Amino acid sequence: MESTRRGILKSSAIGAGALLASSAALAKPEAARAAPTTIDPVVPFYGAHQAGIATPAQEYLQIGAFNVVGDSIADLRKLMKTWTEAAAAMSLGHQVGALRTGSRPPVDTGEALGLGPAQLTVTFGFGASLFTAGGKDRFGLARHRPAPLVDLPVFHGDDLQPDICDGDIGIQVCANDPQVAFHAMHDLIKLGNAIAAPKWLLSGFGRTGNSTVQALPRNLMGFQDGTANIVVENAAALDAFVWAAEPASPAWMRGGSYMVARRIQIALSLWDQTNLNGQQEAIGREKVSGNLLPVVPPTSHIMLASPGKNSNQRLYRRGFSYVDGVVAGAAAPETGLMFICYNKDPREQFIPIQLRIAGKDALSTYLTHIGSSVFACPPGVKSGGYIGEQLLSSA
Amino acid sequence: MESTRRGILKSSAIGAGALLASSAALAKPEAARAAPTTIDPVVPFYGAHQAGIATPAQEYLQIGAFNVVGDSIADLRKLMKTWTEAAAAMSLGHQVGALRTGSRPPVDTGEALGLGPAQLTVTFGFGASLFTAGGKDRFGLARHRPAPLVDLPVFHGDDLQPDICDGDIGIQVCANDPQVAFHAMHDLIKLGNAIAAPKWLLSGFGRTGNSTVQALPRNLMGFQDGTANIVVENAAALDAFVWAAEPASPAWMRGGSYMVARRIQIALSLWDQTNLNGQQEAIGREKVSGNLLPVVPPTSHIMLASPGKNSNQRLYRRGFSYVDGVVAGAAAPETGLMFICYNKDPREQFIPIQLRIAGKDALSTYLTHIGSSVFACPPGVKSGGYIGEQLLSSA
Numbered sequence: 001m002e003s004t005r006r007g008i009l010k011s012s013a014i015g016a017g018a019l020l021a022s023s024a025a026l027a028k029p030e031a032a033r034a035a036p037t038t039i040d041p042v043v044p045f046y047g048a049h050q051a052g053i054a055t056p057a058q059e060y061l062q063i064g065a066f067n068v069v070g071d072s073i074a075d076l077r078k079l080m081k082t083w084t085e086a087a088a089a090m091s092l093g094h095q096v097g098a099l100r101t102g103s104r105p106p107v108d109t110g111e112a113l114g115l116g117p118a119q120l121t122v123t124f125g126f127g128a129s130l131f132t133a134g135g136k137d138r139f140g141l142a143r144h145r146p147a148p149l150v151d152l153p154v155f156h157g158d159d160l161q162p163d164i165c166d167g168d169i170g171i172q173v174c175a176n177d178p179q180v181a182f183h184a185m186h187d188l189i190k191l192g193n194a195i196a197a198p199k200w201l202l203s204g205f206g207r208t209g210n211s212t213v214q215a216l217p218r219n220l221m222g223f224q225d226g227t228a229n230i231v232v233e234n235a236a237a238l239d240a241f242v243w244a245a246e247p248a249s250p251a252w253m254r255g256g257s258y259m260v261a262r263r264i265q266i267a268l269s270l271w272d273q274t275n276l277n278g279q280q281e282a283i284g285r286e287k288v289s290g291n292l293l294p295v296v297p298p299t300s301h302i303m304l305a306s307p308g309k310n311s312n313q314r315l316y317r318r319g320f321s322y323v324d325g326v327v328a329g330a331a332a333p334e335t336g337l338m339f340i341c342y343n344k345d346p347r348e349q350f351i352p353i354q355l356r357i358a359g360k361d362a363l364s365t366y367l368t369h370i371g372s373s374v375f376a377c378p379p380g381v382k383s384g385g386y387i388g389e390q391l392l393s394s395a
Numbered sequence: 396m397e398s399t400r401r402g403i404l405k406s407s408a409i410g411a412g413a414l415l416a417s418s419a420a421l422a423k424p425e426a427a428r429a430a431p432t433t434i435d436p437v438v439p440f441y442g443a444h445q446a447g448i449a450t451p452a453q454e455y456l457q458i459g460a461f462n463v464v465g466d467s468i469a470d471l472r473k474l475m476k477t478w479t480e481a482a483a484a485m486s487l488g489h490q491v492g493a494l495r496t497g498s499r500p501p502v503d504t505g506e507a508l509g510l511g512p513a514q515l516t517v518t519f520g521f522g523a524s525l526f527t528a529g530g531k532d533r534f535g536l537a538r539h540r541p542a543p544l545v546d547l548p549v550f551h552g553d554d555l556q557p558d559i560c561d562g563d564i565g566i567q568v569c570a571n572d573p574q575v576a577f578h579a580m581h582d583l584i585k586l587g588n589a590i591a592a593p594k595w596l597l598s599g600f601g602r603t604g605n606s607t608v609q610a611l612p613r614n615l616m617g618f619q620d621g622t623a624n625i626v627v628e629n630a631a632a633l634d635a636f637v638w639a640a641e642p643a644s645p646a647w648m649r650g651g652s653y654m655v656a657r658r659i660q661i662a663l664s665l666w667d668q669t670n671l672n673g674q675q676e677a678i679g680r681e682k683v684s685g686n687l688l689p690v691v692p693p694t695s696h697i698m699l700a701s702p703g704k705n706s707n708q709r710l711y712r713r714g715f716s717y718v719d720g721v722v723a724g725a726a727a728p729e730t731g732l733m734f735i736c737y738n739k740d741p742r743e744q745f746i747p748i749q750l751r752i753a754g755k756d757a758l759s760t761y762l763t764h765i766g767s768s769v770f771a772c773p774p775g776v777k778s779g780g781y782i783g784e785q786l787l788s789s790a
Contacts, residue, residue: 059573062718067726099682105670110617110682114610164720178454178573178600182615182718182730189728190667197726203598203718205573215509220577222505272585275500287494287505323457323577323598324719325559331462331592333584335577 005093005113041117045091047380048255050387052121053242053318053342054232057209058174061320062185063261063338064201065127065167065373066192073139073395077386079195083124083171084386086191087184093117096187109190111183118177120184124387125170125259125375140395146249148258148345149376156359158369164263167199170375172259172340178205200371202263204320204338216290220321220335221271221366223283224290228302230316241314241349242342244376249345252390255379257342260350263322263371266336271366282362301363304356313349315341336367346374400488400508436512440486442775443650445782447516448637448713448737449627452604453569456715457580458656458733459596460522460562460768461587468534468790472781474590478519478566479781481586482579488512491582504585507578515570515579519782520654520770525563535790541644543653543740544771551754553764559658562594565770567654567735573600595766597658599715599733611685615716615730616666616761618678619685623697625711636709636744637737639771644740647785650774652737655745658717658766661731666761677757696758699751708744710736731762741769 043051068076086096093116097107130138131145171188175181182203189198206217208225211232219225230237244253271279280287284300296303307314319339327334343349358364378388438446463471481491488511492502525533526540566583570576577598584593601612603620606627614620625632639648666674675682679695691698702709714734722729738744753759773783 064721100671103670103672105668106617106674106682109667111613111615113613113617113683179613179716182600182716186615186663186728190664193664193667198721198728199726201718201720201728205577218506218508218574220506220581222501222508268581269585269588272504272588273500275498276495277498279501287501288508321574321577323596325596326459326593331594333581333593333596 005095005115039119041119042092043117043119043121045088045122046383049243050123050256050377050380051091052123052172052174053257053377054238055119055121055174056211056214056232057207057318058119058121058176059205059207060175060178060181061204061207061338062173062181062201063204063340064171064185065199065375066169066171066196067199068130068138068168068196069194071138073141073392075195076139077392079192080124080388080392081386082191083122083188084381086187087122087124087387088383090184090187091117091120091122093120096191109183109186111186112180115177115180115183118175118180120173120175120180122184122188123172123174123259123377125172125377126388126391127166127168127170127373127375129166130168141391144250144252144391144394146244146253146258146376148244148248148343148347149374150347150351152260152346152351152372152374153355155354155369157364157367158358158372160372161370164200164202164371166373169196170259170261170373172261178203202322202324202338202371204322206321207319208337208339209316209318219337220266220268221279221283223279223285223287226317227285227290230314237314238316241344242316244344252388252394253376253378256377257344258346259373259375259377260339260341260343260346261371261373261375262339262369264337264339265327265334265368265370267332267366267368268335269332282366297362299360299362301357301361304361305353310353310356311348313353315343315349315353317341342377400490400510434514436514437487438512438514438516440483440517441778444638445518445651445772445775446486447518447567447569448652448772449633450514450516450569451606451609451627452602452713453514453516453571453576454600454602455570455573455576456599456602456733457568457576457596458599458735459566459580460594460770461564461566461591462594463525463533463563463591464589466533468536468787470590471534472787474587475519475783475787476781477586478517478583479776481582482517482519482782483778485579485582486512486515486517488515491586504578504581506581507575510572510575510578513570513572513575515568515575517579517583518567518569518654518772520565520567520772521783521786522561522563522565522768522770524561536786539645539647539786539789541639541648541653541771543639543643543738543742544769545742545746547655547741547746547767547769548750550749550764552759552762553753553767555767556765559595559597559766561768564591565654565656565768567656573598597717597719597733597766599717601716602714603732603734604711604713614732615661615663616674616678618674618680618682621712622680622685625709632709633711636739637711639739647783647789648771648773651772652739653741654768654770654772655734655736655738655741656766656768656770657734657764659732659734660722660729660763660765662727662761662763663730664727677761692757694755694757696752696756699756700748705748705751706743708748710738710744710748712736737772
């Protein structure tokens with residue numbers, strides 16, 4: 001809305017300027033990767049799918065979940081309209097509203113003034129508790145809950161902390177500038193005020209998602225991550241494994257996807273005490289080169305997570321490393337992977353794959369899942385519409 | 396040590412790739428600022444002063460404090476030798492040691508393989524508890540404790556959490572790549588294992604420190620930060636306000652500096668509800684332009700922090716924004732500024748200035764200091780020496 005953030009400054013004449021190493025195939029990368037080329041700083045917000053899913057992964061993450069305070073469907077619609085408009089504006093590098101508003105507070109909080117769009121994406125999803133909480137149909141949405149939006153089973157290795165799990169609405173913000181990413185989450189918090197309050201938030205950096213034009217990153221265990229991940233250019237794989245479709249999903253989810261977000265703490269000091277062979281055999285790849293081991297051990301992570309062991313199912317991962325102080329009482333860093341994957345149907349993908357590997361692959365020794373959330377992310381919208389409109393207008 | 400991280404990959408034939416808006420002057424910036432120019436990716440580790448103090452501020456921070464486990468001066472010397480060598484190697488983009496070590500774990504943890512030096516700096520400092528703890532002269536260093544390394548008084552607005560305060564040894568890691576910064580802290584933790592354990596750690600981004608060649612950044616309140624800060628090119632100001640000297644400091648601190656690190660939580664939702672005039676009057680500047688207000692209010696932050704109100708004392712600030720989940724029970728982001736400043740003598744600079752502004756400037760309403768540390772950062776060393784050698788060899 002209004003002028004761009006850079007424009008504002010100009011007119012004021014200011015010069016300021018997986019871990020899951022591979023949850024997919026025991027295969028070669030899908031395509032040869034080239035050096036990054038010049039990229040458009042704007043990722044279009046409007047479209048058939050929400051931005052931030054089949055988008056080459058950016059460098060920074062802000063992710064969180066919000067609880068809706070009341071039980072008014074009108075408020076919920078208003079919230080999603082406001083958030084949609086703000087996300088669309090920020091994706092273009094615009095402010096979400098004026099700073100000079102007379103006696104009222106600035107609408108935009110201002111810390112991204114002078115910064116570009118930085119490939120910002122904002123992706124919204126609805127948690128199970130938005131449909132039913134404590135047996136109550138809060139917003140008249142219970143009958144529209146998608147069958148794939150199931151409660152996850154308890155997995156081996158789970159040590160979930162309820163205050164960093166779930167929530168009514170999940171938001172994934174990604175950008176190539178950490179200040180642009182935080183500004184977006186900050187302004188969504190501010191705009192949601194009185195209707196939705198943040199339950200948990202986490203910052204991330206690095207990435208596991210990728211594209212044919214992106215170099216492979218390394219996770220905090222020092223291994224390349226994403227070697228056999230689905231790349232965003234593979235439309236057939238996205239149709240097969242990412243985009244929700246009927247009949248498994250309801251019509252309002254067609255072209256959407258189910259985000260599973262797992263905060264996976266790595267016992268980094270234990271890992272650091274493991275010798276190179278032990279590390280490589282846990283993953284199934286060479287550490288430096290990323291190549292498959294000559295003999296991939298049967299209990300290695302990539303073997304147990306491979307499509308051949310999982311009814312040819314694949315996961316499209318888009319996670320980020322996180323660092324969050326020290327583990328209370330442990331004198332060790334609280335760090336790991338914010339594992340994020342998008343599923344066509346978690347009942348066929350994340351859940352059976354995680355049941356197969358948790359506590360069984362050699363990597364499990366080093367991992368504790370401390371956060372867990374699943375969100376049904378609706379499809380994208382055209383300008384004038386709002387995310388979730390088809391669902392919320394049917395209540 | 397050994398080849399560069401990029402070299403390792405090449406040889407393997409892998410293609411992978413303030414808040415305190417101004418604690419200083421009511422003045423114009425010290426020099427006109429130009430657009431960033433091409434920068435050398437290496438900041439020299441060895442020299443008269445430690446790197447990371449008079450270094451143009453990088454984009455990312457990892458900061459933390461370690462407690463020394465035992466009371467062996469020999470172990471302490473060994474630790475500082477090991478850390479010095481590792482910091483020097485990583486500053487060049489080298490590994491800290493081999494990955495292939497037979498049956499022993501890799502020395503380097505590997506997540507920075509393929510990444511450049513990214514202007515990494517590692518800055519070490521000694522806390523008061525290294526000299527005396529519980530009345531005990533742990534390492535025979537008590538008589539060498541510098542007079543400027545005082546315990547801070549309790550300031551108005553302090554709500555300090557002991558587990559994120561102080562520590563025997565503080566380490567500030569900065570780099571222009573968050574993975575390079577984390578890798579450095581990670582490997583220092585690994586190398587320090589059995590001698591020193593991390594007490595607290597924090598990640599940051601953005602910056603308040605600056606140089607004539609850097610554009611001014613904005614803090615998370617949306618205001619430009621660092622307008623009147625000392626720039627690193629101002630050698631006279633660094634001599635006057637940053638570098639320790641006799642007689643106030645002992646000879647082993649000559650050319651060093653005292654780091655004061657304060658974790659300042661911002662009540663962002665309260666700030667976000669304040670109108671533009673109120674925000675501008677709290678700071679003393681216009682939000683968009685960064686210009687001084689036509690009339691700078693007497694209780695504004697920049698007025699009370701100005702040298703004219705503080706015996707012409709100045710602070711050299713080098714802080715970073717942080718974001719750390721939600722405040723327990725508050726449904727609001729736990730975010731703010733990791734305020735870091737380097738003092739020639741905190742008794743003349745940080746302490747009297749903070750006593751003057753805390754609870755008195757209009758910004759105080761929004762701020763809570765939850766972490767606090769002071770470290771005596773020794774001077775730099777030549778290749779072959781180690782940080783703190785003059786102190787530790789005198790015990």
